[in-house]
């Protein structure tokens with residue numbers, strides 16, 4: 001089973017994931033710290049206000065944090081160990097910045113659930129940065145070790161080199177991945193990486209020699225030290241076997257020009273997840289990522305024939321993951337994929353539109369834009385002058401030429417003026433087409449105003465389309481209304497071709 005959950009991972013872990021059902025869990029929660037250690041630890045303002053603000057935006061000492069704190073220290077539901085309760089009480093005394101306590105409360109609640117859902121043979125990898133790793137180790141020890149779990153490694157992911165000199169500290173070029181076992185029953189698969197010839201000779205403290213057949217070898221130093229008859233080890237055999245990896249991983253960040261890069265700011269390289277998944281799971285095992293972002297873990301788990309569970313609180317992530325799994329052709333979604341938590345009827349669409357959650361913005365709008373465009377729109381996160389536009393789609397209009405469609409979503413209160421404003425936005429954005437997705441049925445004046453915007457001639461498709469179209473949420477959900485636009489010229493059959501027109505035409 002492959003399941004993508006849209007929602008808060010605490011609720012989903014508690015309500016949907018059974019005890020002892022997961023073989024491997026990797027998480028990479030948001031932290032938003034980077035260079036501002038002193039700002040996070042103390043109350044001092046200073047050099048980088050934007051970063052400090054990003055942290056405060058993410059972790060607030062709000063009702064949710066207060067409730068989570070109370071839940072832990074009163075051991076509501078009997079979920080927490082004595083060590084966890086004492087640790088959170090102690091952190092309250094130590095941390096004079098409550099945003100940081102909010103972060104540890106959030107993590108403690110979730111790590112407690114992750115421990116519960118892991119099988120006795122299960123492994124847990126927590127990806128963080130050096131700003132938080134020392135505190136998180138305390139949380140992990142309190143949750144895992146107090147219940148028979150075990151600390152295994154602090155993995156250093158060294159992701160880059162920077163040659164520029166820094167006057168105040170060494171360049172920070174690593175993240176920390178804390179690796180814990182649910183119990184002593186956990187086992188690791190052997191994972192190797194290629195040796196270089198130089199490494200072989202320095203690791204064995206032996207010179208590479210050449211035998212009478214011209215084959216390179218070294219003397220086996222284990223047999224030397226143990227007094228056994230000295231044996232030859234051929235370099236080709238050693239290279240073939242590979243080098244067992246240690247706890248410092250040199251894996252570069254995804255290069256800016258790589259096809260792997262999806263434009264998601266915190267995207268991790270597949271090579272990193274491949275190593276973790278291969279080391280701590282086998283084919284058919286269940287891999288969980290409770291903060292799955294743009295889906296690196298689930299994409300690699302899928303490729304390596306694991307079952308998987310992905311959870312994310314933003315629809316932007318869910319949309320990106322669906323697009324990533326669908327592949328370049330758009331048809332490769334796993335057959336047994338279940339997507340849970342997305343609106344399936346008008347009541348749940350309304351609930352999403354009315355959801356009050358300070359941690360996420362414009363979720364209903366993102367869901368509507370991405371669903372209508374089969375996850376192909378770019379979401380407009382800006383709050384400035386163009387705030388009326390929620391998404392933009394680029395489509396091929398002629399060889400080498402792309403045009404845009406702007407999309408606006410209204411969860412209520414749409415009227416004729418909405419269409420007039422959308423028309424203005426379309427012109428300002430130099431877009432050829434615009435779509436309004438509305439919760440309510442459009443009124444007659446709205447339909448007339450949209451018609452008045454005229455038509456666009458898509459030369460390549462040999463068709464004319466209304467410049468402004470109105471789609472209702474009911475059409476989106478009940479009739480599966482979707483926009484189909486050719487992204488590139490190659491995808492379009494010559495104008496007049498019946499098949500091309502049907503397959504790729506605008507669904508208007």
Ligand SMILES: C[S@@+](CC[C@H](N)C(=O)[O-])C[C@H]1O[C@@H](n2cnc3c(N)ncnc32)[C@H](O)[C@@H]1O
Nearest residue numbers: 008009028266267268291293294295296312313
């Ligand atoms: C650092 S990113 C993960 C990036 C991911 N490893 C990748 O390679 O794409 C953290 C993710 O956690 C999600 N998130 C934050 N709080 C969450 C919560 N309470 N429940 C579920 N997801 C959450 C965010 O929406 C974000 O996508």
